[in-house]
Each structure stands twice: as C-alpha cells, then as structure tokens.
Amino acid sequence: MNFDLNDEQNTWKKSVHKFVDEVVKPKAREVDENEEFNWDAVRKGGPVGLLGLNIPEEYGGSNVDMVSCVLALEEIGWGCGSTALSFTAHNGLGTAPIALYGTDELKKKWLPLVAEGKNKLGSLALTEPDAGSDIQGGVTTRAEKQGDEWVINGAKMWCTNAGIAEYIITLVRTDPKGGSKSLSMILVPTDAKGLTISPPEKKMGLRGSPAYGMTYDNVRVPLGNLVGVEGRGLQQTLATLDSGRIIIGAISLGLAQAALEESVKYAHDRKAFGQSIGEFQAIQFKLANMATEIELARNLLYKAAWLKDQGRPFSKEAAMAKLYASEMAERVCYDAIQIHGGNGYSRAYPVERMYRDARLMTIGEGTSEILRLVIGRHVFAGK
Numbered sequence: 001m002n003f004d005l006n007d008e009q010n011t012w013k014k015s016v017h018k019f020v021d022e023v024v025k026p027k028a029r030e031v032d033e034n035e036e037f038n039w040d041a042v043r044k045g046g047p048v049g050l051l052g053l054n055i056p057e058e059y060g061g062s063n064v065d066m067v068s069c070v071l072a073l074e075e076i077g078w079g080c081g082s083t084a085l086s087f088t089a090h091n092g093l094g095t096a097p098i099a100l101y102g103t104d105e106l107k108k109k110w111l112p113l114v115a116e117g118k119n120k121l122g123s124l125a126l127t128e129p130d131a132g133s134d135i136q137g138g139v140t141t142r143a144e145k146q147g148d149e150w151v152i153n154g155a156k157m158w159c160t161n162a163g164i165a166e167y168i169i170t171l172v173r174t175d176p177k178g179g180s181k182s183l184s185m186i187l188v189p190t191d192a193k194g195l196t197i198s199p200p201e202k203k204m205g206l207r208g209s210p211a212y213g214m215t216y217d218n219v220r221v222p223l224g225n226l227v228g229v230e231g232r233g234l235q236q237t238l239a240t241l242d243s244g245r246i247i248i249g250a251i252s253l254g255l256a257q258a259a260l261e262e263s264v265k266y267a268h269d270r271k272a273f274g275q276s277i278g279e280f281q282a283i284q285f286k287l288a289n290m291a292t293e294i295e296l297a298r299n300l301l302y303k304a305a306w307l308k309d310q311g312r313p314f315s316k317e318a319a320m321a322k323l324y325a326s327e328m329a330e331r332v333c334y335d336a337i338q339i340h341g342g343n344g345y346s347r348a349y350p351v352e353r354m355y356r357d358a359r360l361m362t363i364g365e366g367t368s369e370i371l372r373l374v375i376g377r378h379v380f381a382g383k
Contacts (some may be wrong), residue, residue, distance in 0.1 A: 005067070012068050016075045019048050025079035031208030032353050035200070037164055038083045038208060046117015050076070050087060054096040059111035061099070066243070066305040070250040074301075077254025081357030082208030084251045085364075086121065089160035089209075090114070092244040094122020097169055097185055101228030101236055106187060114166055120190070123165040125156035125214065126237060133370050135171070136180060136234055141216060143172040143186055145223065150186055152194075152219040162212040163197050165190055170216070171233050183233035187225040194219040205356030243308065244365045245318045249301045249325035252361040253294065256329040259336035259354045260290045266340055266349075277339070286339055290332045297325040316378035323371040326361035333358045 005013065023044050031038050045051055053069050055061020064072070069091070076084040095114060098106055114122045131138025141154025152172055162168055168188050175182035188195060194217040200210035228236050264287060267278030277283050300321040307314035333355040337344030344351050362368045 005071075009065075009068055009071060012064065013071045013075065015048065016050070016072045017078075019045065019050070020075045020079035024076060024083050028080035028082070028208075029347075029350065029353065031080065031082050032205075033207075033347075035207045035210075037086060037210060038080065041083050041087075042121070043117050045087070046115060051090060051117050051121070052095070052111075052115035053091040054099050055111050055115050056099060056107075059099075059107050060115040061095075061111065066246065066308040067302060069247060070301055070305045073247050073250040074254040074257070077251035078258045079254070080208070081251060081255050081354065082206045084254065085206050085209040085360075086161055086164075088244070088247045088251060089123060090121040090165075092247050093124035093240060094161060094165065094167075094169065096243065097124065097227050097236060097240055098122075098187070100239075101185070101232075102187075103224065105224060106227065110167060110187070120164055120166040121161045122167060122169070123159055123161040124169045124171075124240070125159040125162065126171050127156060127158045129155055129157055129213075133367060135237060136183070137178075139171055139173050139183060141170065141172045142176065143174050143184065146220075148223055149220045150223060150225065152186065152188065152216040152221070155213065155215045157213040158201070158211050159214060160209060160211050162190070162214055163200060163210055168195075168214070169227055171237055174230055174233075180234055181231040183237070184230045185227035185233045185236055186221060187227055188216070188219060188221055192219050192221060203360075205353070205359055241365055242315050242318045245322035245371070246301060246304050246308070246314075248361055248365040249297065249304075249318075249322040252322075252325040252329035252358065253297050253301060255354050255358050255361075256290070256294050256297070256325075256332040259329075259333045259351050259358075260287070260294060262349070262351050262354075263287060263290065263336045263339045266343075270341075283339055286335045290335055293328045293332060297321070297328045300324055313383070316375055316383060319366070319371045319374040319378075322365065323368055323375070326358075327368060329358040329361055330355075 024041050027038050049062030052061025056063045143150045143152045170188050174184040196215045198213040267283050270277045304314050304317040304321040336351040343349050
C-alpha cells in the first residue's frame with residue numbers, strides 16, 4: 001500500500017502548517033494558562049477551510065478527504081492540543097452528523113453558519129453523568145413528540161464546545177422501551193429556552209478547549225431538527241466515532257511530534273559533564289524510541305484514513321490507530337519530560353503542557369479499554 005501524499009495533499013499540509021505556525025502555536029501557552037479559547041484561530045481558520053473539513057462545498061465547507069483531515073489535525077495538534085481538540089469536536093462531531101445524515105433544510109441553515117469562522121462552532125453531546133462508554137444502555141436524556149415539536153429533558157456532561165457553539169447535536173432516547181433503535185440525534189440551538197449550560201470544567205490539560213455540562217428542562221425544538229433517522233441515533237453515533245477516533249489519533253500524533261522536536265532541541269542545548277546531553281547514549285535511545293513510535297502511529301493513522309477514503313471497512317483499523325497513537329503520545333511526552341529533567345516539570349517549557357494534554361487522548365472518543373474490546377471483537381470474528 002502506497003502512503004505517498006499526492007500533490008494536493010502535500011500543498012494542503014504545507015498550508016495548514018503555515019497557518020498553525022503563525023496563528024495557533026504562538027498562543028498555545030497563553031490559552032492553556034488563561035483557560036481561554038483561541039478565537040483568532042477560528043476567525044482565520046474558516047477561510048483556510050479548517051472549520052468545514054466534513055462540510056460539502058455547496059454549504060461553505062472544504063470537504064477534504066480523510067487523509068487530509070488527519071494531516072490538518074496532526075498539524076494543529078503539533079501547534080496546540082487545546083485548539084486541535086475544539087476544531088476536532090467541531091468538525092468530526094459537530095458538523096459531520098449534519099453533513100452525513102441531516103436534511104437539506106438543516107444543512108442550509110446551520111452548516112454555512114459554522115463553516116465561515118465568523119460565528120460560533122458546532123458540538124455534539126453524548127456523555128451523561130451516569131453514562132460514558134455505555135451509550136446504548138446508559139442514555140437517559142429523553143425526547144418526546146408534542147405536536148410539531150420535540151420536548152427534551154435530561155442532562156449531559158463533558159460536551160466540548162457547548163458554551164461556544166451555535167448548536168448542540170444531542171443524543172436522546174426517543175423510545176422508552178429501549179433497544180438499539182431507541183436513540184436519536186436532535187439539533188438543539190444553544191439559545192433554546194430551558195437549556196442551561198454550566199461553567200466550563202476545570203481540567204488537568206487541554207485547558208483552552210472548554211468542556212461543559214448541560215441540563216435540558218422541557219427544551220422545545222421543531223420536529224425538523226431531527227438529525228438523520230429516528231431510532232438510528234446509536235448507529236449514527238458509532239459511525240461518527242469511528243472517524244473521530246482517527247482524528248483524535250492525529251492530535252496525539254501532533255502532540256508527540258512536537259514533544260520530540262522540543263526534546264531534540266533541548267538535547268542539543270543542554271550541557272552536562274562537559275557535553276550536550278544528546279551525546280549520551282541514554283538520551284539517544286530515548287529519542288530513537290520516540291521517533292520510531294511516532295512513525296508507527298503515523299502509518300496506522302494514514303492507513304485507517306486511506307481505508308475510509310476508499311470506502312472500505314475501517315472500524316478496526318480506526319480503533320487500532322487511535323489506541324496506539326494515544327498511548328504512544330503519553331509515552332513520548334513522558335520521555336520528553338525525562339529528557340528535560342527538572343525543567344520538564346516547569347511550565348516554562350512546553351513539554352509540561354503537552355504531557356497534560358496527551359493524557360485525555362486515551363479517554364476521549366473511546367477509552368483504551370473500550371477500543372481493545374472493539375478490536376478484540378473484530379479479531380475474534382475473523383474480520
């Protein structure tokens with residue numbers, strides 16, 4: 001299988017790298033320290049196409065292939081994990097379900113609004129206070145039909161972008177009897193009466209990408225705000241997460257690449273025992289392991305993305321890529337701090353932030369434990 005990028009993908013990668021180097025990376029420490037989202041990246045990223053990765057051109061998006069999505073989020077992750085996570089939540093979770101399953105009316109009304117970079121972003125609410133990995137059985141937020149409206153009641157949490165979003169696609173239970181056909185996706189505007197968005201969570205890392213809890217108290221939206229088919233919410237969610245896992249892996253890859261680059265630079269500059277610490281075998285072995293693991297993760301991610309672009313099954317490969325890349329990033333960032341020694345524990349050096357940011361990657365879009373279940377079931381079934 002040939003993973004050489006074509007001319008268009010190479011040009012895209014260079015364009016995104018330039019954008020990140022100028023707009024995203026210089027503010028990475030600031031957004032982390034102040035827990036503030038980088039709105040400048042949104043305003044300038046819209047025209048570049050970074051807010052419409054999954055949106056068809058007719059609705060204002062760039063609609064790039066999956067490999068190009070990986071390239072973009074790898075670069076943004078290299079610059080700032082926080083900005084990368086919010087861009088990922090917007091593209092992969094907040095707009096993809098509408099682009100894939102929404103009616104023409106929903107697409108025309110909402111997609112151009114969030115693709116241009118002049119307004120707020122999109123978001124998706126899955127997790128609940130008592131339901132994380134157990135999507136099918138744990139969702140209790142419910143929606144009932146009353147006349148020409150859905151009436152929604154319940155609570156969600158850990159919703160990235162909710163407080164800076166135009167709308168929240170909400171996974172709800174529309175059939176109280178349960179089962180795999182009991183869930184649906186419904187678009188809820190963030191200014192809807194009865195929707196209360198709590199202050200952003202205080203997090204260990206990715207502090208510039210806000211995550212929120214929300215409550216729905218008799219929130220009313222039109223029946224036409226249904227995203228996709230009633231009762232197909234579980235299937236739509238799982239398909240959305242398959243693609244999202246590749247992108248979380250791409251952010252992990254970007255974080256790891258940045259940590260390696262910082263480590264190489266530090267190993268050149270730091271002197272001990274009369275020479276650069278990079279001259280010592282112990283440091284070179286760490287750098288060798290870091291670079292090797294990054295390359296392995298990159299190949300897994302590109303393969304999963306390529307399979308999706310070819311219209312071939314990719315669920316197992318997406319799970320493998322995300323599992324390995326996210327755990328790899330934590331190992332690489334750990335070694336980056338070791339190479340920096342005491343300085344690595346200081347906020348004055350970026351590897352401290354990268355380590356904290358990488359920690360979420362083994363949790364979001366499917367924990368490592370859930371991913372091993374997904375992979376194991378595919379392997380056991382002979383797929």
